Amino acid sequence: MTGWLATGLEILTLVVLLGIVQRPLGDYIAVTLESKRHLRVERGLYRFLRIDSAADQKWSTYLISLLAFSLAGFGLLWLILSTQQWLPLSLGHGPMSADQGFNTAASFVANTNWQSYAGESTLGHTAQAAGLTVQNFVSAAVGIVVAVALIRGFVRNHTDRLGNFWVDLTRVVVRVLLPIAVVGATLLIVCGVIQNLASPTTITTLAGVGQTIPGGPVASQEVIKLLGTNGGGFFNANSAHPLENPNAASNFLQYFLILLIPVSLPRTIGRLLGNYRQGLAILGVMVALWAISLTVTMVSESAHPGSALQAAGGAMEGKETRFGVASSVLFATATTLTSTGAVDSMHSSYTGFGGGMLLLNMLIGEVAPGGVGSGIYGILILAVITVFVAGLMVGRTPTFLGKQIGTTQMKWAAGYLLVVPALVLVNTAIALLGGNQDTAANPDSPHGLTELLYASGSAANNNGSAFAGLSANTPFWNISLGVLMLLGRFVCIGMVLALAGSVARQGSRPDDAGTLPTHRPLFATMLFGMVILVSALTYLPALALGPIAEGLS
Amino acid sequence: MNTPTLDRTEAGTVNRQSTARVAGGGFRPSALVAALPAALRKLHPRHMIATPVMFVVYVGAVICTVLCVTEEQKTFTILATCWLWLTVVFANAADAVAEGRGKAQAATLRAGRDTLTARRLRADGTEESVPAAELKVGDRVVCTAGDVIPGDGDVTEGVASVDESAITGESAPVVRESGGDRSSVTGGTRVLSDRIVVTITTKPGESFVDRMIALVEGSKRQKTPNEIALNILLATMTIIFLLVVMTLYPMAEYSGAVPSIVVLVCLLVCLIPTTIGALVSCIGVAGMDRLVQRNVLAMSGRAVEAAGDVSTLLLDKTGTITYGNRQAAALIPDPEVDADVLRDVVLLSSLADETPEGRSIVELCQQYGADIDAARRRADHGTIVEFSAATRMSGVDLPDRQIRKGAVTAVSDWLAENHFHVHQQLLGEADEISADGGTALLVAEVTPASGRALGVIHLKDVVKPGIKERFSELRAMGIKTVMITGDSELTARSIAAEAGVDDYLAEATPEDKLALIKREQIQGRIVAMTGDGTNDAPALAQADVGVAMNTGTAAAKEAGNMVDLDSSPTKLIDIVEIGKQLLITRGALTTFSLANDIAKYFAILPAMFMGVFPGLAALNIMRLSSPTSAILSAVIFNALVIVGLIPLALKGVSYRPSSAAKLLARNLAIYGIGGVVVPFVGIKLIDLLVSLIPGIG
Secondary structure (H helix, E strand, C coil): CCHHHHHHHHHHHHHHHHHHHHHHHHHHHHHHHHCCCCCHHHHHHHHHCCCCCCCCEEHHHHHHHHHHHHHHHHHHHHHHHHCHHHCCCCCCCCCCCHHHHHHHHHHHHCCCCCCCCCHHHHCCHHHHHHHHHHHHHHHHHHHHHHHHHHHHHHHCCCCCEEECHHHHHHHHHHHHHHHHHHHHHHHHHHHCCCCCCCCCEEEECCCCCEEEECCCCHHHHHHHHHHCCCCCCCCCCHHHCCCCCCCHHHHHHHHHHHHHHHHHHHHHHHHHHCCHHHHHHHHHHHHHHHHHHHHHHHHHHHCCCCHHHHHCCCCCCCECCCCHHHHHHHHHHHHHHCCCCCCCECHHHCCHHHHHHHHHHHHCCCCCCCCCCHHHHHHHHHHHHHHHHHHHCCCCCCEECCEECCHHHHHHHHHHHHHHHHHHHHHHHHHHHCCCHHHCCCCCCHHHHHHHHHHHHHHHCCCCCCCCCCCCCCHHHHHHHHHHHHHHHHHHHHHHHHHHHHHHHCCCCCCCCCCCCCCCHHHHHHHHHHHHHHHHHHHHHHHHHHHHHHHCC | CCCCCCCCHHHCCCCHHHHHCCCCCCCCHHHHHHHHHHHHHCCCHHHHCCCHHHHHHHHHHHHHHHHHHHCCCHHHHHHHHHHHHHHHHHHHHHHHHHHHHHHHHHHHHHHHHHCCEEEEECCCCCEEEEEHHHCCCCCEEEEECCCECCCCEEEEECEEEEECHHHHCCCCCEEEECCHHHCEECCCCEECCCEEEEEECCCCCCCHHHHHHHHHHCCCCCCCHHHHHHHHHHHHHHHHHHHHHHHHHHHHHHCCCCCCHHHHHHHHHHHCCHHHHHHHHHHHHHHHHHHHHCCEEECCHHHHHHHHHCCEEEEEHHHHHEEEEEEEEEEEECCCCCHHHHHHHHHHHHCCCCCHHHHHHHHHHHHCCCCHHHHHHHHCCCEEECCCCCCCEEEEECCCCEEEEEEHHHHHHHHHHCCCCCCHHHHHHHHHHHHCCCEEEEEEEECCCCEEEEEEEEEEEEECCCHHHHHHHHHHCCCEEEEECCCCHHHHHHHHHHHCCCEEECCCCHHHHHHHHHHHHHCCCCEEEEECCHHHHHHHHHCCEEEEECCCCHHHHHHCCEEECCCCCCHHHHHHHHHHHHHHHHHHHHHHHHHHHHHHHHHHHHHHHCCCCHHHHHHCCCCCCCHHHHHHHHHHHHHHHHHHHHHHHHHCCCCCCCCHHHHHHHHHHHHHHHHHHHHHHHHHHHHHHHCCCCCCC
């Protein structure tokens, strides 16, 4: 089988599998969140935590609950990381420094999983499992409930209530993430991923050299790392590590898990809206963006000129030979177009254009298909902007899903649009003005600029992947990226919920022939254009000095 | 205000040409030159800060002006600075042109108002002369023939004919009398005959004329909600691009490609949405102006936008859908009577009938080939029998026979009194006509020897030609039409079916109308209606777009948010189209402006950085001759496109009623794809010229 054929089959299998699974899973998530029944374990939990599960919250209450929950998680995680020397199974690791502890806690609470530490040499099993893995579950659930709250805003009329954060969160964790995680972890173990509480074992290899083989509850953390588009690896090498991702089968399973929930959520919103075609149109835009991004990176990595690259049959530097170019590119595209950030190859070693595309994947706001929940609300915000401009062109005050896009709605949508570019660009400028360019592995080159831009882009977009090469464990990067991750996550969520609140208060305008149809290909094309025009072009000047300059040199 | 109006009710038919296309105001290049002084006056920072996008350009221009002294590339810097200033001036000129069009009208109105004096009645009934501006609410003033009415009010004594051409442009005088729906008079109109006493109902400075002045000048124009939302989007994009350009400096410095401040300002100005930013207020003013040209005064811009959103249109049957009076449609003879005999008798019976119905019967007979002169000669020998409410018949008594026409029962009874009967078949025909919503008039004659019913005249409400097509267009636009009529259910249903309206409200009372509007609004629909009577006021106030007829009462005008000076019932449809056109223009130019950025990136980015990264020359796909000419060309294009689009902003983009999907496809093709392509061509052409300048190419 030739390389291209294999690549084609791999992509086809992925697309077909996801296409089959997204319908039932999307429906299941919708039904779960709108169900009136509580499971016994959930009722017990509500009683224990004194939660009024019948309460319907205003957007502001929903947001405050979410922020309080995240703040508590952040504090607890920071505490665990700072005191892990006293916890069981610490494997003798000391506490994290204050700035790195802040960065890591912010990172996992914000569903980013940027890691300025190396897992195997920094953290014990308790910190990994009770600290990080817990946040991997709940931070993913937070993203999903925000997306659902936004849809409720569009579905509900003349109300200021968006649902109950605690109930939504509990259900997503208990009924959606946990069951899939159990199945996924089992499959990963079958593929050869380890799951134990062992300490590192030192063995003597056949060559007579000593080698340390680490142990740990890897599969259980690995599955939610991918399923919840978290991305924080158990080991420093992340999914390039053979104990996290041993072979081609586990690799396929990994990017399947990354994309699983994000591609199912359009179906969920279609079901909640009672308009499957709307969900399909949004999925269509996501798939188109994904296909183009994948093609650019694939071509760039496979056909890059240069004798060394051609001899290797592609840009093999930084990629695992057990995966090859195609699987690595598929993984890298999936991880940067969602907010995952797990890596099975070193993004810094990609060609100029290939690496630039991965960076751009994050910079367009990770909407194709995006992080769990965040991808959906991200693209819906862009749809609101698109509706506003396109809606005017049909001679009506714009309405989206029956709700008018007026001054208040535009304020929140435009605010959302502003937050992340501002964080990325300003932080990159501060890094440069503050003399941090030497933390890049290739200072004073376009590649160095890409490293710096990538770090801020990854943090503010809650991706968490690193371009590698950047020495990120400095007080400047730990603190600034920590702040970026928190603002990029929670300011955006605040604006999404405010928007949801403002549209829930309105009555619904019935669609008629004069209404802009938002479920047809024409609108999907416009939305696609808006993603390129509004999100991608913003970064073009910066990209011209980084990856584009590198790619064209 | 003597602007020609395009359709009037008396013209009768719905003139397809004049009403379906929204007429635009003309734009002459000389208007731009005339607007220059005003444009320069608007350079005051206090004015500039009102539009954030242009304020950024303004600040950029100021910075570059200062840098002209220090920069090394003198020619480029000075040229770039000049064009930045021109960008600002062009934007101001766009505003000034739009506003200037109302100024002349306002000046005329104001001159008339300021010199006016009033004859105020004291409590004891004597008169005193006071300036019109000092009149208070409740004052009573006397106006006799030749007087200009000093303020808005209601006639409380007398009847007069009034020339309202100063307000409406309509030269035919109208009657104003105390009490009823014709009691309202407008300040600035002239009494032609008789004497009336008017009680003033508005405070000085708030009269209709004052509001008109404010409207046509655009001086009190408040930004509409949609305009504010658009400004939020534009301001956000401006901030984003401001950050892009500011953070580009350290990044470029790091890369060893330090750009000059002038170049960065140029990049910023090209990227921020200056085109739409410059034209957005011009579009709003022009939209109001287009309404004024159609003799409609909108009391707020919000109402104009709401007009574009209308999804339910309440239309009065009379005058809008039908001609307003019943007309003869057919003559149906008794089986035993010759059609020509019936025709001649019918003609005889109606010759003296001067009502519109009577005239229509005569016309119909002529169409059937009757000899009208012969009939007149015959009728001269007879006696006319006038219609009376008691007999419900009219006719003529000739020497040899009596002819009667009237309601079927009345004429049958009359025959029965003379011991004759109507054929059952003819009665059946009459019933059928009634069932269809028409009216049947029975025609009979009695001679000394015999008597018989000759046939039936079918009268019906005639639906205006073209109206059905108009309604199907509205349906395609997603607008539901509801016919409002005082007619019975039966008649209403038949006319509704014939005219093709979506729904109807028969035997409508003002309360029914109000309830209907509320019902539609609860379903999330935006309702528009016209009205003139005081009892329409609650419905007018409830409707999202309430158009009061100028002939209507003060209460109606107060309740609505628009006044139609022509009092034309079909105007509502035009208003909807103008509202839509306003929104479409705004959206089209926003799309165009955003799409322009692609070409500008391709012009400026390689120009800025290909010195350090020669590979970036590959992005110079327009093959612009040098970095300086590339940047300058982009700035010049950016400025010229504003001027180029002023006519479009004033006239509005052409609008054809069709479904939202079709409109989007069409406008997206023109302004979206056009917005991507045009700047590539434009910048290249400008570059060809600019590169000839020494020191640039």
